[in-house]
Amino acid sequence: MVSFFTHLINGLSLGSIYAIIAIGYTMVYGIAKMLNFAHGDVIMIGAFMAYTIISTMGLPTPLGIIGAIVICTCLGIVIEKIAYKPLRKAASPLAVLITAIGVSYFLQNSALLIFGSDPKMFTSVVPFQSVTIGSFSIPGTTIVSITVSIILVAALQTFINKTKPGQAMLACSQDRDAASLMGISVNGTITLTFAIGSAMAAIAGVLLCSAYPTLSPTTGAMPGIKAFVAAVFGGIGSIPGAMIGGLVLGVIEILSRAYISSQLSDAIVFSVLIIVLLVKPTGLFGKVIQEKV
Amino acid sequence: MALLEINNLGIQFGGLRAVDDFKLTIEKGELYGLIGPNGAGKTTVFNLLTGEYKPNEGVIKLDGQDITGKRPIDINRAGIARTFQNIRLFKKLTVLDNVKVGLHNQYHYSTAVSILRLPKYYQVEKAMNERAMELLKVFGLDTDADKILASNLPYGQQRKLEIARALATNPKLLLLDEPAAGMNPNETQELMDTIKYIQKHFDMTILLIEHDMKLVSGICEKLTVLNFGRILTQGDTKTVLANPEVIKAYLGDD
Amino acid sequence: MKQKFSMMDATSRDDFKTYGGLILVFILVSILSVAGMLNSQMKGLLVPLCVYAIMAISLNLVVGILGELSIGHAGFMCVGAFASAFFSKVTVGSMPDLLRFIIAIIIGGIVAGIFGFLIGIPVLRLRGDYLAIVTLAFGEIIKNIINVLYVGRDANGFHFSITSANDLGMDLTTGEIIINGPQGITGTPKDSTFAIAFIVLMIALIVVLNLIHSRDGRAIMSVRDNAIAAESVGINITKYKLIAFTISAVIAGFAGALYAHNLATLIATPARFGYNMSIMFLVFVVLGGIGSTRGSIIAAVVLTLIPEVLRFMANYRMLIYSIVLIVIMLINWSPSVKGWLDKHVYSNIPFLSKIRAKEGN
Numbered sequence: 046m047v048s049f050f051t052h053l054i055n056g057l058s059l060g061s062i063y064a065i066i067a068i069g070y071t072m073v074y075g076i077a078k079m080l081n082f083a084h085g086d087v088i089m090i091g092a093f094m095a096y097t098i099i100s101t102m103g104l105p106t107p108l109g110i111i112g113a114i115v116i117c118t119c120l121g122i123v124i125e126k127i128a129y130k131p132l133r134k135a136a137s138p139l140a141v142l143i144t145a146i147g148v149s150y151f152l153q154n155s156a157l158l159i160f161g162s163d164p165k166m167f168t169s170v171v172p173f174q175s176v177t178i179g180s181f182s183i184p185g186t187t188i189v190s191i192t193v194s195i196i197l198v199a200a201l202q203t204f205i206n207k208t209k210p211g212q213a214m215l216a217c218s219q220d221r222d223a224a225s226l227m228g229i230s231v232n233g234t235i236t237l238t239f240a241i242g243s244a245m246a247a248i249a250g251v252l253l254c255s256a257y258p259t260l261s262p263t264t265g266a267m268p269g270i271k272a273f274v275a276a277v278f279g280g281i282g283s284i285p286g287a288m289i290g291g292l293v294l295g296v297i298e299i300l301s302r303a304y305i306s307s308q309l310s311d312a313i314v315f316s317v318l319i320i321v322l323l324v325k326p327t328g329l330f331g332k333v334i335q336e337k338v
Numbered sequence: 339m340a341l342l343e344i345n346n347l348g349i350q351f352g353g354l355r356a357v358d359d360f361k362l363t364i365e366k367g368e369l370y371g372l373i374g375p376n377g378a379g380k381t382t383v384f385n386l387l388t389g390e391y392k393p394n395e396g397v398i399k400l401d402g403q404d405i406t407g408k409r410p411i412d413i414n415r416a417g418i419a420r421t422f423q424n425i426r427l428f429k430k431l432t433v434l435d436n437v438k439v440g441l442h443n444q445y446h447y448s449t450a451v452s453i454l455r456l457p458k459y460y461q462v463e464k465a466m467n468e469r470a471m472e473l474l475k476v477f478g479l480d481t482d483a484d485k486i487l488a489s490n491l492p493y494g495q496q497r498k499l500e501i502a503r504a505l506a507t508n509p510k511l512l513l514l515d516e517p518a519a520g521m522n523p524n525e526t527q528e529l530m531d532t533i534k535y536i537q538k539h540f541d542m543t544i545l546l547i548e549h550d551m552k553l554v555s556g557i558c559e560k561l562t563v564l565n566f567g568r569i570l571t572q573g574d575t576k577t578v579l580a581n582p583e584v585i586k587a588y589l590g591d592d
Numbered sequence: 593m594k595q596k597f598s599m600m601d602a603t604s605r606d607d608f609k610t611y612g613g614l615i616l617v618f619i620l621v622s623i624l625s626v627a628g629m630l631n632s633q634m635k636g637l638l639v640p641l642c643v644y645a646i647m648a649i650s651l652n653l654v655v656g657i658l659g660e661l662s663i664g665h666a667g668f669m670c671v672g673a674f675a676s677a678f679f680s681k682v683t684v685g686s687m688p689d690l691l692r693f694i695i696a697i698i699i700g701g702i703v704a705g706i707f708g709f710l711i712g713i714p715v716l717r718l719r720g721d722y723l724a725i726v727t728l729a730f731g732e733i734i735k736n737i738i739n740v741l742y743v744g745r746d747a748n749g750f751h752f753s754i755t756s757a758n759d760l761g762m763d764l765t766t767g768e769i770i771i772n773g774p775q776g777i778t779g780t781p782k783d784s785t786f787a788i789a790f791i792v793l794m795i796a797l798i799v800v801l802n803l804i805h806s807r808d809g810r811a812i813m814s815v816r817d818n819a820i821a822a823e824s825v826g827i828n829i830t831k832y833k834l835i836a837f838t839i840s841a842v843i844a845g846f847a848g849a850l851y852a853h854n855l856a857t858l859i860a861t862p863a864r865f866g867y868n869m870s871i872m873f874l875v876f877v878v879l880g881g882i883g884s885t886r887g888s889i890i891a892a893v894v895l896t897l898i899p900e901v902l903r904f905m906a907n908y909r910m911l912i913y914s915i916v917l918i919v920i921m922l923i924n925w926s927p928s929v930k931g932w933l934d935k936h937v938y939s940n941i942p943f944l945s946k947i948r949a950k951e952g953n
Contacts, residue, residue, distance in 0.1 A: 080724075
């Protein structure tokens, strides 16, 4: 029983990191209507930045985290401006998808050139090892991951529902043309979305590498895909959906690794996604949009 | 027996009764008009007739066969073809191929025949081309039909191509949703002639939705007027258009 | 009825241009190869080039012609590769090599086709990005399952396990392990030659082009262009989605068989059969012009050669590749970049402005 709870908590920990990444995915999808395949690589860049500032330059940890967030935010904005914005009115939505893949390759290979291919050992940013309650102990990274994800979701929901830029994001996600007619700057809103999404990716990168300390240029790829799955699972475009999708995915992954097969855990995660989509074709919280005839 | 018989047809969207207690009888060969102010539920009636929406109540019979609530493809196979208010062509196909898709269920050969290019492929394709060009000629769309993409046609001709495609499915009943929308008076006049020609030449029964009163009074033999999802009046065109309630519904809407 | 004949001629002529061009390239490359003008690195690329071109044709059928996004196509290739390699391992020596290889290719196609059909039935109901993520998921699942699959054969027949080779319970003195989990299949006969790969490429091309210009092909494209209108003229959407998806999977299976018989060891690694590979095929299709079969093939060849040509730049090559990819996408697809180029670049170069004017028609 104790081991089950340990797995469950580990699952929630991984799931909360997926959730933070998935929220970035889902926000960008909801507002820019594109699958940002490079999102996972922004996570990796975030982790590398924190690593460089903390381990290589020997500066204090908080500075490393803030540095990673600032750099990723700028990176997200630059990527959007250079690679995605010119394609917003392209004849096929696939054009921007392929460009996102190009950006993903670019980030991975830049990291490869700068940092080399051999994995780096990332020092956890969490200052305490673990907290012991009764007979079992919870790792520090777990507590921090879960707490951070909850704070981020709450902050984001408040931002979207209570502030003007947040409401503009909501408006753009529902009808970009109408929002533009109401005087909302669509370009500005999309830039803001990328900035927030990328900042969250940086946080996710730091948390991910604190929990799983090997860092290499491909670190972000698989978590990126998993988070994408989580976003779809929860209904892409929905922030609570992404949060729950991420948590569920993390728990399923860790439990199936523990109880079924470590090699098949990915297959199980993906199978659950397929089953969910077959029952609810637009995910758990996705809206069904019927085409008007 | 009437070709189309609709009784007590109704559909609800949430709390809104979009169409309520709708009745309609169309005899074979008639040219029938469905009119009414914007939002009266005309297109909804078309969507119910073609299976896009499933009715909450009522019966639709085509040629005595109950087609209520069937899927669009089955309804098309039963003999109803339509055009759309917001034109829905196969944009990246040629004008000719658009019509040939309409001919799909009348000319057959297997996937294997097409991949292996057996003689049957050439025979059937030839027959399809001839039939399609015949139809396109009616609408004056036969020039370079194999080279022009549907999306490159001018607006008025796109509407005509949609009618040609619908006719290609060899329907018993043709539904036209605002065929004259966006056309200038000359084009509308030409369209009226074409619709009359279709009625005669193909011995076609036609039900159309239209706002252009000149077209409606010019070619429709009978009319049904919808207002707020309910029938205001129905009967032969002259009587209906003279009805003060109809005039009020229209003027009131403007 | 002059038009109709000119139409058939026009499309056939265009198809034959593609066939002719490919055959010309094949002859040219064969001559270079025989004359010893290709280095071993280039020679080693010939079969993979055909394999990727076939994959581009296969995926173009789904993405360009059917209009549905699939990012799991490497999964079908993977299935075809393993099924055919398994067959070859089991039957090697029992029949002439060429016959065995042909049967192996067909088996690769059929098994992949069955997967395509079975996956297609539930999945093709989904739309757009949801369909994309499910195809990605299926690709990953296939790869994952093959990595835990152990199959061996001894005097007592076949043994299966999904845990480890030891669990097969085999008599290793009389038998051998055919599929060894993460170690995959080793010792598949190396049957794939440039000639055979090219023939399969031509067959795939003819099948797809003939399909496109047929009754079924028009129905498939009508679903892509406007599903509601297609239904309104009596087209069975599900049926035609399934036909396109299944044929595409069969062709991917052929490619997989060629791929498997070109390698000493067949392993379902993420690099070979993961979503990265599927995405690479998607890049071919989009860069080739979405829907243009010829374009897909050209893009597959060019994009496979670019990294090889850039090999002298060592670590920088993939970085340059990614920049090239982004720039090409912006030039080809961005309305604003296109407009800028028209105004400032093409208009100043007479040769290019002529080409642009032609494209405009």
